[in-house]
Amino acid sequence: xxxxxxxxxxxxxxxxxxxxxIPTLDRPxxxxxxHFSAAxxxxxxxxxxxxxxxxxxxxxxxxxxxxxxxxNNRDLRVAVLNIEKAQAQYQIQRAAQFPEFGxxxxxxxxxxxxxxxxxxxYMVGLSMPSWEIDFWGRIGSLKQQALAQYLATExxxxxxxxxxxxxxxNTWLNLQADEELLAISRRTLSTREQxxxxxxxxxxxxxxxxxxxxxxxxxxxxxxxxxxxxAGQRERDVNALTLLAGQTLxxxxxxxxxxxxxxxxxxxxxxxxxxxxxxLLRRPDIRQAEQSMIAANASIGAARALxxxxxxxxxxxxxxxxxxxxxxxxxxxxxxxxxxLYLPIFNAGRNRANLKVAETNEKIAVAQYEGSIQSAFREVxxxxxxxxxxxxxxxxxxxxxxxxxxxxxxxDLRYTNGVASYLDLLDAQRSLFAxxxxxxxxxxxxxxxxVNLYKVLGGGWTEPVASSNAAAPATGTP
Numbered sequence: 001x002x003x004x005x006x007x008x009x010x011x012x013x014x015x016x017x018x019x020x021x022i023p024t025l026d027r028p029x030x031x032x033x034x035h036f037s038a039a040x041x042x043x044x045x046x047x048x049x050x051x052x053x054x055x056x057x058x059x060x061x062x063x064x065x066x067x068x069x070x071x072n073n074r075d076l077r078v079a080v081l082n083i084e085k086a087q088a089q090y091q092i093q094r095a096a097q098f099p100e101f102g103x104x105x106x107x108x109x110x111x112x113x114x115x116x117x118x119x120x121x122y123m124v125g126l127s128m129p130s131w132e133i134d135f136w137g138r139i140g141s142l143k144q145q146a147l148a149q150y151l152a153t154e155x156x157x158x159x160x161x162x163x164x165x166x167x168x169x170n171t172w173l174n175l176q177a178d179e180e181l182l183a184i185s186r187r188t189l190s191t192r193e194q195x196x197x198x199x200x201x202x203x204x205x206x207x208x209x210x211x212x213x214x215x216x217x218x219x220x221x222x223x224x225x226x227x228x229x230x231a232g233q234r235e236r237d238v239n240a241l242t243l244l245a246g247q248t249l250x251x252x253x254x255x256x257x258x259x260x261x262x263x264x265x266x267x268x269x270x271x272x273x274x275x276x277x278x279x280l281l282r283r284p285d286i287r288q289a290e291q292s293m294i295a296a297n298a299s300i301g302a303a304r305a306l307x308x309x310x311x312x313x314x315x316x317x318x319x320x321x322x323x324x325x326x327x328x329x330x331x332x333x334x335x336x337x338x339x340x341l342y343l344p345i346f347n348a349g350r351n352r353a354n355l356k357v358a359e360t361n362e363k364i365a366v367a368q369y370e371g372s373i374q375s376a377f378r379e380v381x382x383x384x385x386x387x388x389x390x391x392x393x394x395x396x397x398x399x400x401x402x403x404x405x406x407x408x409x410x411x412d413l414r415y416t417n418g419v420a421s422y423l424d425l426l427d428a429q430r431s432l433f434a435x436x437x438x439x440x441x442x443x444x445x446x447x448x449x450x451v452n453l454y455k456v457l458g459g460g461w462t463e464p465v466a467s468s469n470a471a472a473p474a475t476g477t478p
Contacts, residue, residue: 020137022301032377048457049282072246086153093146125318138305145298152291158284162460178234185227212422282458296365
């Protein structure tokens with residue numbers, strides 16, 4: 001019995017004394033400025049990554065569409081399946097650290113080394129195939145690499161969710177803007193159709209010229225063409241939102257958007273700008289790049305371990321006899337232990353090349369990690385700049401719209417009284433129509449900028465904190 005336990009104890013001692021050649025990972029400092037140039041931080045404000053999307057998007061209709069997308073979007077479903085695959089691959093690599101046992105049996109007929117006559121041999125029992133004792137940490141390095149790859153895949157899913165939610169929200173806002181633009185175009189077209197009728201009556205009465213009539217006709221057809229163009233754009237945006245949602249949108253959702261304006265939508269939650277260090281902790285794509293860097297670093301340890309002897313162990317325990325009838329007798333009990341050692345001497349530089357590949361991959365991963373930080377920093381900086389400029393632009397155009405509305409009324413009054421030409425009235429109509437559309441586009445850009453700021457600051461992957469009566473899952477802690 002003691003002899004049987006000896007190899008197990010030896011293997012345990014070897015495992016306990018095993019080492020690792022994984023180099024110490026020095027995370028590079030963030031290659032960006034310490035502060036955003038256009039930051040507007042609020043003391044005590046909740047970071048974007050800690051704001052669940054249900055609290056940021058307060059419109060119940062938009063929440064419904066986002067939930068449909070999270071449940072049915074095929075790209076997000078692929079991301080979830082990739083996590084399952086990475087988890088299974090990690091389990092495979094983890095299992096390599098432990099010995100494998102199975103039932104084995106064999107029968108052979110071979111000449112005796114003593115008598116030279118042929119004899120039979122039968123064996124059945126418990127067998128352990130060749131098991132690599134991870135003395136140099138090669139398998140452990142591969143396990144750590146697989147774990148980091150699994151975690152990177154999980155972060156990739158979070159990044160995919162953030163992108164999906166932002167795309168759904170922006171497409172929803174596009175669709176709402178389409179409805180508002182269509183309403184403006186229909187109202188403008190109706191006004192111009194009435195105007196062309198009056199102009200035709202004035203032409204027949206000899207009060208106005210044919211030039212005025214043709215100008216009114218041209219402006220009316222221009223409004224009709226714009227209406228057709230906007231109607232087509234609305235249908236395309238419906239198709240885009242349907243694709244994101246992964247199913248046909250409920251009819252009541254689409255009908256609820258008609259005769260609505262962007263300024264009437266429920267307000268989005270305010271998002272503080274945060275700091276670059278916040279990005280490092282919160283953005284899933286940066287954390288994905290970090291895990292990829294950890295995986296590449298672990299592969300160096302596995303490549304280094306190949307330069308050292310490979311220690312493996314094969315063992316079996318069971319019954320061996322020349323007769324099947326006596327196979328399970330007490331005298332037939334036997335066991336074998338076969339440790340082996342392999343030291344590479346010449347392999348045409350394969351191990352050195354593998355190490356070079358691993359070291360280069362680690363450098364690539366570090367560069368990609370730094371690049372992801374720089375890209376994130378620029379995205380936030382640009383979004384903050386746009387937020388400030390869009391606010392100023394919307395304020396200016398809103399005041400301009402008020403002035404154009406008054407100008408149109410005065411132009412219409414002056415033309416009716418014969419003080420101004422019809423050309424002045426047409427110019428006022430054209431300017432008012434263009435400015436009404438421009439205000440909608442700027443307001444849309446402002447709302448989408450707020451959505452993008454929420455996205456680039458890492459918001460959209462956390463879930464609401466459960467009530468105090470229930471177990472609360474982890475939400476914002478990286």
